Amino acid sequence: MNALRTPDKRFERLLDYPFAPHYVEVDGLRMHYVDEGPSDASPVLMMHGEPSWSYLYRHMIPICAAAGHRVIAPDLIGFGKSDKPTDINAYSYQSHMDWMQAFLEQTDLQNITLVCQDWGSLLGLRLAAENPDRFRAIVVGNGMLPTGDQPVPKAFQLWKNFALYSPWFPIARIINAGSFRTLGPDERRAYDAPFPDKKYKAGARAFPKLVPVTPDNPASAANREAWKVLEQWKKPFLTTFSNGDPITRGGDRYMQERIPGAKNQPHTTLTGGHFLQEDSPVEFAGAINALLARLDESDQT
Template identity: 80%
Template sequence: MDFVRTPDARFERLLDYPFEPHYEDVDNLRMHYVDEGPADASPILMLHGEPSWSYLYRHMIPICAAAGHRVIAPDLIGFGKSDKPTAAEDYSYQQHMEWMQQFIDKLELNNMTLVCQDWGSLLGLRLAAENPERFRAIVVGNGMLPTGDQKTPPAFNIWKNFALHSPWFPIARIINAGSFRKLGPDELRAYDAPFPSKKHKAGARAFPRLVPVRPDDPASEANREAWAVLERWNKPFLTLFSNGDPITRGGAAYMQKRIPGAKGQPHATLKGGHFLQEDSPVAFARGINDLLASESEN
């Protein structure tokens, strides 16, 4: 598998991203992750989506770490400081699942709280369903676990066609367009940093076509099996969606209805677009901390 590694110089002096880099090997590829807070505390696993990286959680990581939690925020393979296979065919839903499984196995992560958004939810919810004994709680913001049995939103179809066919794929501008607030030039530079060439963008380009949109999609059956586990999930399940995301609109109510652990939780609607970590990072982080504090008291 051919891959490229973004030069470290691209990540120098990034705004609000002072975190020490950590790396783990998965399938002979280097996966980067942030690891902040007490090493012996129960971990919060923050999974980013498309086409972002752990920079997305930069304002939330310190808040959760200050509350006494260990916060682990990996860059998915193909994103951030992680290695990036250069062929679109190197990326599949199942391959991403195997990379993430290796990651939590090698770090021996247990008693985790999953925090996920966008593709972080497609991977994270599967990961929790396939390793339920290793997770204590789930927090979803603007995410879903599709099986291909439901109609996809028009906004997603537009996005998919753009990702697959547009000769222009401006990562930072995409994230800026999916946020309510206008990102500053240093923030835009940070989101573009991992992707200095077209070769570096293969993973970001691939993600939209991997979303199950048909009942016979290669990932559909595994996702249905994951839903069967989630429909018996009695541990805390919290939704913190935003009020301005056309892609995942309605997902919070859907999951609250299907997942037992969502009953009685302090679900909230936060202000923001698709990337609510940019628009409401403090409220998002405090929601996580409040859930875990409440769980510890019970």
């Protein structure tokens, strides 16, 4: 397929992003990921969503790595330093699943703690359900695994139409609008860095239309099968939603009721908008570290 690769110079001297690049090849495409912390530690897989990239986790990666965890933060195909197919039809829910499955197999990650938000949850929760032996725990902030059987918030429908039809799709401004705090100019430059012009944005525009919003969506059946696994999931499942996200509001309670591993977990509500990694990164990372400390202590007793 025809794909673009953002020039490396676009990523030079980004604020608070000193991480060395790592790459794997999936389906002929180069996929980038951050890999920080002890190489022999159990991995924390931080998955971003729409329309961000691993830069979203820049404040959380060092906190979790300093606590002794190996932190892996991939850029989904079409985002960040990963290759970007130019045809919007090259992107489907299943193609993203296949790319991430290939990533898991090539890196051979085991004993994973999944940390996910937005589309990172749509992909990550499916990955965990389809590869349960690889995963140790799950932490979800502002995310869900929809099947098309539940009502969709009006805010999402508006967002979907904007992504598909607006001639103007300003990545950094979108992320700024979804955060409580105001991003600085260097941060906005970093979020715009992967997308030199509109030809690079097909993946970002595609994501909203791929969310299953009807029961007959091509991904709905697979997501229902994933829910069958999650409804039997007894490993730790922690929710860390924010108090200001109109799109995913209430999803935390829904998952707490349906997933056994959520029982008796110290679920928390963080301050922030949709991009809670921008608004409460220290608290978000602290919740992850606290969960893993409890798990490590339990393993030793």
